[in-house]
Amino acid sequence: MSSALPPSSIPLFDTVASYREWRRKAFDEKKTVGYVPTMGALHEGHLSLVRRSLAENDLTVLSIFVNPAQFAPHEDLATYPRTLPRDLELLSQMSVTVPEGVRTPAAVFVPTVSEMYPSGITQNTQEQKGTFVEVKGYSHQMEGRTRPTFFRGVATVVTKLFNAIEPTRAYFGQKDIQQALLLRRMTRDLLLSHPEPQNLFIVPTARDPNTSLALSSRNAYLTSYERDNVAPALYAALQAGKAAWEGNVTKAECIEHAQAVIENKKRELGDSVDLRLDYIEMNDPESFDVVQDPVTRRQWEGTVAGKPVILSGAMWVGKTRLIDNVILGAQHTIGIVE
Ligand SMILES: Nc1ncnc2c1ncn2[C@@H]1O[C@H](COP(=O)(O)OP(=O)(O)OP(=O)(O)O)[C@@H](O)[C@H]1O
Ligand SMILES: CC(C)(CO)[C@@H](O)C(=O)[O-]
Numbered sequence: 292m293s294s295a296l297p298p299s300s301i302p303l304f305d306t307v308a309s310y311r312e313w314r315r316k317a318f319d320e321k322k323t324v325g326y327v328p329t330m331g332a333l334h335e336g337h338l339s340l341v342r343r344s345l346a347e348n349d350l351t352v353l354s355i356f357v358n359p360a361q362f363a364p365h366e367d368l369a370t371y372p373r374t375l376p377r378d379l380e381l382l383s384q385m386s387v388t389v390p391e392g393v394r395t396p397a398a399v400f401v402p403t404v405s406e407m408y409p410s411g412i413t414q415n416t417q418e419q420k421g422t423f424v425e426v427k428g429y430s431h432q433m434e435g436r437t438r439p440t441f442f443r444g445v446a447t448v449v450t451k452l453f454n455a456i457e458p459t460r461a462y463f464g465q466k467d468i469q470q471a472l473l474l475r476r477m478t479r480d481l482l483l484s485h486p487e488p489q490n491l492f493i494v495p496t497a498r499d500p501n502t503s504l505a506l507s508s509r510n511a512y513l514t515s516y517e518r519d520n521v522a523p524a525l526y527a528a529l530q531a532g533k534a535a536w537e538g539n540v541t542k543a544e545c546i547e548h549a550q551a552v553i554e555n556k557k558r559e560l561g562d563s564v565d566l567r568l569d570y571i572e573m574n575d576p577e578s579f580d581v582v583q584d585p586v587t588r589r590q591w592e593g594t595v596a597g598k599p600v601i602l603s604g605a606m607w608v609g610k611t612r613l614i615d616n617v618i619l620g621a622q623h624t625i626g627i628v629e
């Protein structure tokens with residue numbers, strides 16, 4: 292362990308080698324290891340993943356690493372919130388009681404950029420050298436339309452993290468639904484054993500109890516007015532789209548209902564807040580392709596028995612980009628846990 296790390300009651304590792312020593316012992320003792328990858332600035336959404344892992348595994352490991360490769364050069368890598376001492380404090384207060392006793396987070400992996408990218412890393416993909424992981428055919432739709440290099444950066448770092456951590460189970464949030472589904476596909480394509488694809492779990496989105504805003508580290512960029520009165524419009528829009536889908540109108544009408552919520556909010560705010568919708572769209576949870584109109588819920592359900600639809604969106608509040616989604620149909624069929 293390096294002396295540059297902040298004090299922590301939970302063992303902290305900043306090199307793969309030091310973490311592997313710890314992991315070797317867990318293998319020897321036949322302990323299961325649950326893993327929650329994060330970029331830090333922890334909130335209740337992260338903690339819900341940690342709780343799940345604590346309940347289901349002997350040992351729970353988190354990583355906190357702000358991954359340069361998933362930020363495009365014009366994005367917010369420099370300003371992304373970094374709050375390691377507070378994150379460790381929050382984690383040190385966590386515990387879950389199981390029949391075997393009380394479990395607390397067992398280790399936190401906090402690598403440096405050079406530890407994760409021994410060949411170096413630049414955010415400009417044209418200039419990058421070394422080894423990268425691409426999930427081809429699944430990285431350009433939905434979030435990939437606005438962030439074309441995002442999933443390459445995520446798949447690359449998560450492959451490295453899985454190699455380093457060697458988790459029995461891994462936990463991702465529904466808020467980033469495309470990321471979670473794409474990573475499950477990646478574990479299958481790469482024949483990974485740590486974790487095996489069926490041991491990559493998707494945990495429902497944790498929301499603000501008053502406004503239903505999806506919790507997100509980037510909410511820290513918002514003013515309290517934006518957070519409580521502007522940002523919740525995205526989830527409200529998705530709910531309007533969902534209600535329309537349940538009412539069996541066409542996909543295009545559902546999207547119009549959702550967009551109208553954002554338009555109304557913009558009218559209400561006037562020039563006081565810069566609110567811009569990036570997209571609201573319905574996509575197939577397997578191919579990520581846009582659901583082709585005209586189609587209603589009954590028609591969809593009639594042709595693809597049991598397969599749900601992802602209704603997702605992204606919205607700018609000033610310079611802050613927020614995302615959210617709801618699943619229309621049986622979400623357990625795409626592996627979202629209860
Ligand atoms: N509200 C939430 N509910 C459940 N899981 C979440 C929530 N927010 C984030 N997560 C999950 O936590 C993990 C780590 O995410 P990350 O550290 O990027 O936080 P974030 O809040 O999503 O940040 P950002 O604001 O950058 O999107 C991911 O699997 C992500 O999906
Ligand atoms: C999965 C992840 C930790 C990879 O950097 C990140 O994309 C995130 O926090 O969702």
Ligand code: BAL
Nearest residue numbers: 330361362441467470
């Ligand atoms: N939670 C996803 C990480 C990102 O937007 O970079």
